[in-house]
Amino acid sequence: MKFITSLLLFIGLIGFLLLTTSCPKCDDSDCIDIEIGIAKLNDSSSMWIPFNSYDTVNFINSNGFHAQFFSSGYQYASFKALYRDYDYNCGDPMEACWEYYTIPVKYLKFNSESINLTLQYEIRKNLSYDNNFLPNNINPDTLSDVLILNINGYLRVIPIQSDKNNTGIECTTEIIDSLNLNNVTYYNVYHSYRNIITTDIQIKGIYFTLDKGIIGFYYTNDEKWYLSQ
Amino acid sequence: MVFKSIKYFIKLMLLFLIITHVFSCRKKSVCEHQNVQLNLESPYNNWYSNLSSNNVDGNYFSIISNSGLTDAFRYEKHSGYISDFHVRDFFQNDDPCTTWEFAYIYLTYYSNIYKFLIDLRVLQMNDGVHLQINDYGSPKYGYIFMDYNITNNTESNIIYSENGKETSTYKISVDIINEITSNNITYYNVYKITNNLSLNEGSSFDITIIYIDKDNGMIKFEQKNGTIWDIAV
Numbered sequence: 001m002k003f004i005t006s007l008l009l010f011i012g013l014i015g016f017l018l019l020t021t022s023c024p025k026c027d028d029s030d031c032i033d034i035e036i037g038i039a040k041l042n043d044s045s046s047m048w049i050p051f052n053s054y055d056t057v058n059f060i061n062s063n064g065f066h067a068q069f070f071s072s073g074y075q076y077a078s079f080k081a082l083y084r085d086y087d088y089n090c091g092d093p094m095e096a097c098w099e100y101y102t103i104p105v106k107y108l109k110f111n112s113e114s115i116n117l118t119l120q121y122e123i124r125k126n127l128s129y130d131n132n133f134l135p136n137n138i139n140p141d142t143l144s145d146v147l148i149l150n151i152n153g154y155l156r157v158i159p160i161q162s163d164k165n166n167t168g169i170e171c172t173t174e175i176i177d178s179l180n181l182n183n184v185t186y187y188n189v190y191h192s193y194r195n196i197i198t199t200d201i202q203i204k205g206i207y208f209t210l211d212k213g214i215i216g217f218y219y220t221n222d223e224k225w226y227l228s229q
Numbered sequence: 230m231v232f233k234s235i236k237y238f239i240k241l242m243l244l245f246l247i248i249t250h251v252f253s254c255r256k257k258s259v260c261e262h263q264n265v266q267l268n269l270e271s272p273y274n275n276w277y278s279n280l281s282s283n284n285v286d287g288n289y290f291s292i293i294s295n296s297g298l299t300d301a302f303r304y305e306k307h308s309g310y311i312s313d314f315h316v317r318d319f320f321q322n323d324d325p326c327t328t329w330e331f332a333y334i335y336l337t338y339y340s341n342i343y344k345f346l347i348d349l350r351v352l353q354m355n356d357g358v359h360l361q362i363n364d365y366g367s368p369k370y371g372y373i374f375m376d377y378n379i380t381n382n383t384e385s386n387i388i389y390s391e392n393g394k395e396t397s398t399y400k401i402s403v404d405i406i407n408e409i410t411s412n413n414i415t416y417y418n419v420y421k422i423t424n425n426l427s428l429n430e431g432s433s434f435d436i437t438i439i440y441i442d443k444d445n446g447m448i449k450f451e452q453k454n455g456t457i458w459d460i461a462v
Contacts (some may be wrong), residue, residue: 114454115298115343116343182409200301200341201301219299
């Protein structure tokens with residue numbers, strides 16, 4: 001009996017030693033990320049969505065289909081980005097592992113009752129969601145903004161305060177001095193398109209002006225949509 | 230004292246082993262497990278034969294609406310067997326000794342622009358051949374499931390998701406249309422499937438009617454707002 005008691009005590013002691021001296025667990029899930037700032041949108045960027053909260057626009061396509069679109073009010077969202085300063089110690093489970101900036105996003109959606117098509121304007125920082133680690137020497141306030149035009153998931157980008165599109169969204173943007181669409185001449189037109197070579201039907205390019213917003217868009221099969229009065 | 234405990238423990242273990250053995254033997258004698266594989270009976274094993282199963286990027290159809298809209302349907306075709314576990318929503322397996330594998334031919338369609346997402350399945354089950362439609366692109370319900378037993382000519386109640394999976398009081402209606410034209414091609418003996426849930430309670434973009442040709446799959450469909458889409462098969 002004395003032997004069994006000693007054996008049990010010995011096993012307990014070994015277990016206790018194993019628990020207390022095992023390798024430290026480094027688990028990211030225990031970390032608490034710390035917000036170190038807000039990468040605010042530039043004040044002047046708001047004018048790139050030239051609409052009130054509840055506006056109406058009309059479009060007609062090259063086959064004669066007419067649709068009225070209604071905006072549903074400005075919406076705001078934010079996401080974590082620009083991560084830096086990862087804490088590798090991971091000793092204290094309450095210690096911060098990542099420092100990040102909050103990135104605000106402002107957007108306005110237009111929906112139609114006659115077609116399942118959504119026109120969305122979105123302003124956010126000119127950076128990629130995928131690779132958004134920020135070197136310590138860069139101030140996020142100096143980053144430019146972009147306008148992202150989103151038609152049913154087809155994204156086209158217009159950089160604001162910059163010539164470069166750093167969003168990772170693949171497209172080309174050019175400025176056209178004047179453009180005639182459906183017998184209306186527009187000036188200083190932003191044309192954002194993707195060079196899709198396909199016989200498939202997809203949304204290819206979008207035309208935009210600062211005072212009217214989206215003035216037209218077109219598909220790979222040459223179907224065109226025009227802003228109508 | 231210690232030896233007495235060990236002997237007692239061994240006796241208990243032996244008793245446990247004998248009992249578990251007896252029960253496992255009884256189970257074996259009652260239930261001999263079998264796996265039943267059902268092949269699609271003719272002519273259903275040849276459905277959708279005009280569509281390629283080579284699922285590459287190039288598989289698509291243009292679709293054109295009567296109101297002047299265009300889009301493209303990408304499609305994939307698969308065939309194989311599905312286990313009864315995966316069709317438990319509509320198949321009750323009352324025999325615990327039998328597992329079933331049902332042959333199917335599956336077509337999935339998804340549109341590039343206007344977010345239609347539909348699949349059609351012809352499925353051999355033990356009570357006959359079923360034609361099933363999943364509409365994953367319903368703006369109102371998100372997901373709608375329709376089932377028609379071709380062999381017995383019976384339409385099931387429509388299943389849809391609103392707060393979880395719900396069974397509607399509406400059934401689908403199935404008619405065979407002798408002759409119908411889509412994109413300037415005439416098809417014969419086409420299945421017209423009417424989704425009475427969407428027809429009565431859906432939103433304007435919900436699909437209400439689908440036309441299925443046995444060789445070419447979906448050839449035409451209609452939305453509640455009256456838009457009719459021809460598929461350029």
